[in-house]
Amino acid sequence: MSAITETLDTLPGDTARRPARRRLVGRLRGLTGTRGVRPRINPVLRRELRVRMRGKRAFVVLGVFLLVLGLATYALERVVVTTGSGSIQSFQVGQIVFAGLALLEIGLLGLVAPALTATTISAERERGTFDLLQATPLRGSSIVLGKLVAALGYAALLIVASIPMAGVVFLYGGVAPADVWATFALLGATTIAFGMVGLFFSALARRTALAVALAYTTVGVLVAGTLGAYVFLDAVEGGLSDSVQFAGQGEVMVAGNGEALPGGANAPTLPERPPRWLLALNPVAAMATLVADAIDDSPPDPFSGQPGGIAVFGEQFGFFSSDGNAGLAFDMNGNPIRVQETDQRPLWHITVALYLGLAVVLFVLTSWLVGRVGVRRRRRWGLPGRAGPASA
Amino acid sequence: MMVEPQTIVPSSESPLPSPVPRPPDPRPQTPDPGGGIRAVGLRKRYGKTVALAGLHLAVAPGEIFGLIGPNGAGKTTTLRILAGLLAPDAGRVTVGDLDIGRAPRAARRLIGYMPEDFGLYDDLKVWEYLDFYADCYGIEAAERLAVVEDLLTLVDLAHKRDDDVAALSRGMRQRLCLAHALIHDPAVLILDEPASGLDPRARVELREILRTLAGLGKAIVISSHILSELAEVCTTLGILHQGALVASGTLAEIAERATGRRLAVRLLPGADLDPAIALARRATGVAAVSTAGDELLIDFNGSEDDAAALLSRLVGAGLPVSAFAERAGTLEELFLVLTGAEDVGSDDAVTQEDGR
Numbered sequence: 001m002s003a004i005t006e007t008l009d010t011l012p013g014d015t016a017r018r019p020a021r022r023r024l025v026g027r028l029r030g031l032t033g034t035r036g037v038r039p040r041i042n043p044v045l046r047r048e049l050r051v052r053m054r055g056k057r058a059f060v061v062l063g064v065f066l067l068v069l070g071l072a073t074y075a076l077e078r079v080v081v082t083t084g085s086g087s088i089q090s091f092q093v094g095q096i097v098f099a100g101l102a103l104l105e106i107g108l109l110g111l112v113a114p115a116l117t118a119t120t121i122s123a124e125r126e127r128g129t130f131d132l133l134q135a136t137p138l139r140g141s142s143i144v145l146g147k148l149v150a151a152l153g154y155a156a157l158l159i160v161a162s163i164p165m166a167g168v169v170f171l172y173g174g175v176a177p178a179d180v181w182a183t184f185a186l187l188g189a190t191t192i193a194f195g196m197v198g199l200f201f202s203a204l205a206r207r208t209a210l211a212v213a214l215a216y217t218t219v220g221v222l223v224a225g226t227l228g229a230y231v232f233l234d235a236v237e238g239g240l241s242d243s244v245q246f247a248g249q250g251e252v253m254v255a256g257n258g259e260a261l262p263g264g265a266n267a268p269t270l271p272e273r274p275p276r277w278l279l280a281l282n283p284v285a286a287m288a289t290l291v292a293d294a295i296d297d298s299p300p301d302p303f304s305g306q307p308g309g310i311a312v313f314g315e316q317f318g319f320f321s322s323d324g325n326a327g328l329a330f331d332m333n334g335n336p337i338r339v340q341e342t343d344q345r346p347l348w349h350i351t352v353a354l355y356l357g358l359a360v361v362l363f364v365l366t367s368w369l370v371g372r373v374g375v376r377r378r379r380r381w382g383l384p385g386r387a388g389p390a391s392a
Numbered sequence: 393m394m395v396e397p398q399t400i401v402p403s404s405e406s407p408l409p410s411p412v413p414r415p416p417d418p419r420p421q422t423p424d425p426g427g428g429i430r431a432v433g434l435r436k437r438y439g440k441t442v443a444l445a446g447l448h449l450a451v452a453p454g455e456i457f458g459l460i461g462p463n464g465a466g467k468t469t470t471l472r473i474l475a476g477l478l479a480p481d482a483g484r485v486t487v488g489d490l491d492i493g494r495a496p497r498a499a500r501r502l503i504g505y506m507p508e509d510f511g512l513y514d515d516l517k518v519w520e521y522l523d524f525y526a527d528c529y530g531i532e533a534a535e536r537l538a539v540v541e542d543l544l545t546l547v548d549l550a551h552k553r554d555d556d557v558a559a560l561s562r563g564m565r566q567r568l569c570l571a572h573a574l575i576h577d578p579a580v581l582i583l584d585e586p587a588s589g590l591d592p593r594a595r596v597e598l599r600e601i602l603r604t605l606a607g608l609g610k611a612i613v614i615s616s617h618i619l620s621e622l623a624e625v626c627t628t629l630g631i632l633h634q635g636a637l638v639a640s641g642t643l644a645e646i647a648e649r650a651t652g653r654r655l656a657v658r659l660l661p662g663a664d665l666d667p668a669i670a671l672a673r674r675a676t677g678v679a680a681v682s683t684a685g686d687e688l689l690i691d692f693n694g695s696e697d698d699a700a701a702l703l704s705r706l707v708g709a710g711l712p713v714s715a716f717a718e719r720a721g722t723l724e725e726l727f728l729v730l731t732g733a734e735d736v737g738s739d740d741a742v743t744q745e746d747g748r
Contacts, residue, residue, distance in 0.1 A: 043527035051515040128511025132572065135475055135505045136528040137497040373477050373496070 044138070044146025048120075052154055065108060065158050066165070069101065073165050076100040094172030099291040101166055102183045106190055106287045109155060110223060113191045114215035116151035117198030121370060122208040140371020144203070144363060148195055155191045159184065182290055186348050190283040193355035194219055196362040203369040226282040233278070277354075279347060286351035293346060427488035428452040428611035429474060429503075429580045434483035436469050436635075443469040444480070445635035451611040451628075453579070456602055458622035459615040460727055461632030467615045468508060468584060470632065474613060475505040475582045487580055501529065504578035508585040508615075510569045514558035518549060518568060521557050522575055529576035543571040546601065548594075562589040570598070574605075581605060581612045587621050599625045619727060631727060655699065657688040657706065658715035668711050675702040689719070 052058055080088065080096045121143075124130040133143060169175050198215040205211040279285045434447040443466045451457040461467050472478035474485055476492045476499055485492040485499075492499040513521055519540050526536040544550045547567040552560060560568060566589045573581060581602075587595050602625055606612055616622050622629060623643055630640035639646045659668060668688055672681045677694015692699065703716050 040533070043524060046527060047513070047516070047520075047524045050520065051513070054515060124511075127514075128507070128509050129513060131472075131477055131507050132505070132510060132525070132569075133528070134477055135500060135503070136525065137500045137530070138528050139497070373479050 042142055042146040042149070044133075044143050045149050046146075048147060048150030049153060052150060058154065061112065062158060062161060065112070066161055068108065069104060069162050069165050072104050073097060073101055073168055077168065090172045091174030094169045094174035095291075097172065098166070098169040098175045098179075099288075101162075101169070102187075102287055102291050103284065105159070105162060106187055106283055109158070109187060109191050110194055110219055110283065112158065113151070113155055113194035114198035114219055115212070116154055117147065117195045118202050118212045118215040119208045120147045120151070120199065121202040121366075122205055122211040123202075125206055126208060134370075134373065139367070140369070141363070141367035143370050144199060144367045148192075148199055148363070151195050151198075152192060155195065159187060159191075179290070179293075182348065183287070186283065186287055186290060186352055189352040189355040189359075193359045193362075196359040196366065200362045200366045200369075203366045222281055223284055226278045227285060230278045230282075230285075233275075276347070277350070280350040280354055283351055283355070286348040289346065290348040427486070427579075428455065429485065429487050429582075429613065431470075431474060431485045432483055434470065434473055434480045434485070436466070436473065436478070436480050442635050444473075444483075447483070447632075447636060449474075449630065449637065449640075451580070451613055453609045453611050454606050455628055456606050456612045456614060456626045458626030458629045459613060459632055460619060460622060460629060461615075465632045466635045467632055471505075471507075471582050471584050471613065471615060474580075475503055476500055477505070501576060502579045504573035504576065504581045506569050506573040506581075506583045506586055508588070512557045512560075512565055512568065514556065516557050517553075518555055518557055518560070519544065519553045521568060522571055525572045525575045531576065539575065543574060546574075547571045548597065563591055563594055566590055567594065570601075579610060581610055581614075583612065583614045585616055586614060587616055587618055595621065653692045654719050655688075655690040655692045655702075656715070656717055656719040657690065657713060659686055659688075660712035660714050661686055663712050667709060668706060671705055671709055671711075672702065675705060678702070 076097050077093065080093050121130070124133060166180070169180075194215075197218050198211070201214040201218070202208070202211040205214060428451050429449075430451075431447060431449040434444045434449075436442075436444040447466070447470060449457075449470070459467050459470065469478065473480050474492075476485070476496050479493070487499045487502045490499045490502065513524070516524065519537075522540040522543060523536055526539055527533075531539060541550070541553075544553055547570055549560075549564060549567055549571070552564060557565070557568070566586065570583070570586055573583065587598055590598060599621070602612055602614070606627070614622065614626065626643075628640060628642055629646060630637045631646070632638070657668065657672070659665065663686070665683055665686070665688065669681050669683070672678055672688060672690055675694075675698070677692055677698035679691040679693050681691075682689045690702075692702075694702075703713070706713050706716075
């Protein structure tokens, strides 16, 4: 028996603990403390996933999410079918329900995503586990990635759980599968970006309440602020109602009051529009253009084979048309007609790229915030700073 | 007795030169877990407050170093810097041959850290908590469970294995955090107030565990307000005051440097102390004489011959001497001597049992 084992056996306690002590010593000798870190699954992700579905909260959120979506789907379908009875076709019902669901879903995820992440790192600080996490060899980026993926996993659960409801759309038809995938792409990019916004402020602020407030303020600016700014600038610079709208080849060019204007070489110069990136920053606007395009492009008119314009939808959402320039025009009789796709990239493409870029930038910043050492938190606003001596 | 504070630099710890900045070594650093931990010229300032003023510290493998100091002396700052959680304004920390500032991740694999104000994941079960940290340190899944089981046994929490962390008492939480600090078998253990909240039995066990770990070659740095605990378990001590170590070494070394030798002479109960005091004051090597009950406490700076002569004079004078021995000052006395009177009686003063 080695001297070390003998030493362990002299420890107070019952004899049943002695074999375990001997095994531990063997392991301690085997583990020299120089083992490399070879994580298979991010440990933070494992922990977050392990506890995420514990307790009632995750199920309550999921239940409320599905309830709201379900009620909205049912209400929308009933309203469209009832009000449009006799004059609306089946595929149009599907399109409207699809549009409503997509917009509702992006709104709900905009609310949920920051909440999933804005509490994670600040809560570690508040309960005193952050130091222990920082003392491990995990990189800041590993910690952030684990937290982000865990939150996204839950958000993905919300999206996947809502698929059966979205399936109602296919009962009526009118929406191409590619448009559904595009919707998911935009939903995904928005969730990732908003999740990173929450994580960033969670790493920046010491207090969870402050992190949540900052995250929702940012999301509010991105959703409501950009739209408000666009509408304001549009009004200042001539506005939709007074401006000349552009219709593509084969269509008419009309003034905002519906009066036809000459095309070709005599076409009037387009008035300057507010910057398009303002709308591209707005995921709701991007989603609106996406569903508007989806509705516009399909299905083909059974008689002419041409895409059937959805006037009723266009009137409601025309402001967010595919070119992002409020490209809704009216024909000679004042009936809305579709503006052809211009050479501009669809707005939602830009939004997805912008949001994924924003997520990457925030990921790098958040990883730096989490990984750096030597910063004590400034107490006044709960933000990091250099003030504040250690307690002893 | 009011004693002026004095600064003592032990002979084994001469001031070290300031680190010279060097370009980063591009070669991968191979950690040497056997070199203990060493801090050179640590300085840290929070605004106008100087937390550390050029601290030098070296803890060898197998050594248990106790860090003592009043609140605000810089203990936690020191420990956080040693653990790689706080960057010093100047100076550097090496673990073995690793510079913690240049290879923080590799160095962290060699350090086990237990903060004073730690938190636990209350939403995990006890075994899951340790399993999580084992995973963070890259311990293979097949090995994790076994290590967790043995650590739980070591800290006497095996019977709580499947309980929620939230259900643990304070002492149990303390032990669980200690187990977490041991999960990756660190070469260096940094423990901030580890005995706080433990019951007497758990404290005894903690002491034994620390001795065992030191016997395994780990360098252990420990801070505590419970000076008697430190005096009992630590092989060396450092007294931190205003951001600098005012003394370090073994308890006996510190005592000798701080207060000199002290002899205790006990007379039989009821004996008159005055003749003994008078005799002692006239003896060679006696600096001061005071009384404590039926004992004479003699601050002595003479030789062994002088001590023998003193005893001989006392006995020769017919005084009923029942005991004549050298008495080391307690850690509390030394602490007060070395950190000055301003800490005595204040709320921040270190107490004997538990400073809270």
